[in-house]
Amino acid sequence: MDEVVQMMGGLAYMTEPVGQPLRAGTSVIDITGGMFGVIDTLPALYEREITGKGKFLKSVLFETTAF
Numbered sequence: 001m002d003e004v005v006q007m008m009g010g011l012a013y014m015t016e017p018v019g020q021p022l023r024a025g026t027s028v029i030d031i032t033g034g035m036f037g038v039i040d041t042l043p044a045l046y047e048r049e050i051t052g053k054g055k056f057l058k059s060v061l062f063e064t065t066a067f
Helices: 002-009 028-051 061-066
Strands: none
Touching: 002 028, 002 061, 028 061
16 A cells, blocks of 8 residues: 555655656555554553553554655
8 A cells, every 4th residue: 555655645746756756665654654553552552551441543544644
C-alpha cells in the first residue's frame, strides 16, 4: 500500500523530476505507520496495566503521509 498512499498523499510529487511522480526509495509510509502504531500501543498497554481497561487504537497510512 505504500506506493499508492505516497501517490494519493502527494509525497511522490515532492520527489519527482518535473511532471513525473516518483515514489520515495524506501517504504517510508509503511515504516512510519508501523512506528506510530508502536508509539500508540506502548502507552496504551501501560495504561491497561494500571486501570485494567483497554483502548481502541488506530494508525492510518494517509495521516502518516500528511505528517
